[in-house]
Amino acid sequence: MTSKIIDNNSDLDLAFSIRKEVFVEEQGVPLELEFDEFDQLNSHSTHILVYFQDLAVGTGRIRYVEGQGKLERICILPHYRQYGLGKLIIQTLEDISIKDDAYKVKLHGQEQAAGFYERLGYHKASDIFIEDGIPHILMKKELSKK
Template sequence: MDEFDQFDLLDGLAEHILAYYDGKPVGAGRIRWVDGLGKLERICILEPYRKFGLGKVIIKALEAIAVEKEITKVKLHGQTHAEGFYEKLGYHTSSDVFIEDGIPHILMTKELVAK
């Protein structure tokens, strides 16, 4: 996958999060609305910064956006190697493994609680 695979016509339909570390952009994610659910997408952290908990920060910020919009359930296509990460954040595997962009993924979902 090259960098151009990361851009699509859906960016304008989504809300985006950008994570900074020491003033440098190091991670991102977006959420858009699909069939009444929030769909978390494009979640990424530059490799040297993955040990600082920024992935969790991005996920929680995207979930907060969903709650603000009164969305009660979110889903994502998680890479299989990250399944444990998402499970720790309350996500449940909802599919068998499928290939997306040449990488094994699983559908994961989470019920959100309004605050």
């Protein structure tokens, strides 16, 4: 299991195909809502891929909003969800945030995944809200300087 920062359009296309399979096909998010202005290289977002046995199976991105890292578009292909890759995605994005001197992070976690984020040190910071037709909750965490 490894992760890498995306630095070319070929890898970015891989991330998009993972997101399309998970969010659009599996969860029913409309295609036009899944992709946005932050989905380009050098668009004030850093995108990552995670690999299982040399196969790209998960992705996520981070961008900065009001001085905080905002973790977004976190997903793993269905057959690879039992290997701890979600934790690797979060840790990689948190490490990027620390490198960029942003020690507060937040995310809009799907309600069904709140327990996963809580186990990684996030706390609920809002009531449940609907985003792209799915119940979400704002979650926050303060990171430690390494």
